[in-house]
Amino acid sequence: MRLPADIADVDAAPLLCAGLTTFNALRNSGARAGEVVAILGIGGLGHLGVQFARKMGFVTVAVALGQDTAPLARELGAHHYIDAATQNVAEALQALGGARVILATAPSGKAMTAAIGGLGLNGKMIMVGWSEQPVEVPIPQFVMRRNSIQGWPSGIASESQEALAFSVLAGVKPMIEEYPLSKAAEAYERAMAGKARFRVVLRPDQ
Template sequence: MTSKTMKAVHVPAVGQALELMSVPVPEPDNEQVRIKVEACGVCHGEAKIVDGWASSYPRIPGHEVVGVIDSVGAGVEGWQPGQRVGVGWHAGHGETTGMTIDGGYAEYMTAYQGSVVAIPDGISPEEAAPILCAGETVFSALKNSKSRIGDVVAVSGIGGLGHLAVQYAAKAGYEVVAISRGADKADLARDLGAHHYIDAAADDVAERLTELGGATVIIATAPHADVINPLLGGLATGGELVLAAVSDDPIGWSALDFLGGQATVKGTFTEADSMADAIKFSVLTGTRPVIEVFPLEKAPEAYDKMMAATVHFRAVLKVS
């Protein structure tokens, strides 16, 4: 067993704030690798750990992790020290990274070999980290949708997820409509690749989408029921509304809302098998998250800014 210690930021107990601590460097167990963490994204999922969803406390959060393998446990095949890797939400063996086992708000972490994906050259650790959750979520939403090249695809919400969804959709060959509140995001949306912009504060979203022929797919990334509710009316016949936003609020639809257009509403979530695809597509197309970088010691500040929605657009911890 190692006697070395490392810096880590953990949630000490339910409801308590993030805290910087010195803890032992973990040793890889059977089928695990140890990763020297280079960067870790700060995601809204961390709030659930503070709220009490973790399996035990203290718990080190972080499920958008990029680093380099520095040690392997017994039974590991196909991975070796020196390889550049990433870890997302799915930790393998029924575990959840940063929720039931410790995550990447630390200088080192362990991960089961089945949860690890290779990170290619051509993208920095800080840029790659958010793709392992935020980016992969909207990438999978598009990849698994019924849309085809040239179809109208709308993205509601130009934030941490939405700004990536717009880029993915544009670079995959769709006619992209960005939807947000206020005219101030119109130029940004077009810079990201959107062909159209709808100001939800001034325009009837469903009416504007209908004028474009209706959206084959709408990806809803803004977690507010009053934003999601009107989107259904903007779908083309047989279109899909994909909920990528996390919200506990009732959306407010009735059966009547579904009688006219044969619309489908479905959810999306991170898929372990698609993380490598999302990273590869991002490298090939130059898709990158807009990030604000913090040192590990400022993880509490990064978390607070993420929760207050004042980060532009994704907070990332630079660990080593």
């Protein structure tokens, strides 16, 4: 694949992983512009998911823990913010008409289970966050609302190029922390500790 001329290498790197995953999941979700799409978790995947959802024309709902994240969610393009620490996520989504899609980026089966009741008619939860915890499915709801669950891994080279092209066109940009290659170990530790906001990118030493 070819990198667009007007994108920095350090920005392209996360877009070829977290960006490709969320971009592909959303554009293949079946949701149409104007429908409610919720992004569960505002981290390395989620902060890009919110941007893509807004740029694709969805009514974008960000779901995360704490009111401290609300300003960031709105800065990224969210129309609505749900604080999972103080609100019932499923009820809040139903108050918005029910989600056509919930893009689950948070690495928590428990959080996914708590949100799944927010799916509307023909709603779908797409799981991209990795969790060893199981997700509990309310069978009556899934039958009556025709709900579904899907996983989405990533994409292929041509889709990577499309993700980058869309990002440049729509102004989607990752939030990154840059480290020189000589500090790779330090960068790795920060990423593994969950302290990075939101992706650590290594660059050559100056």
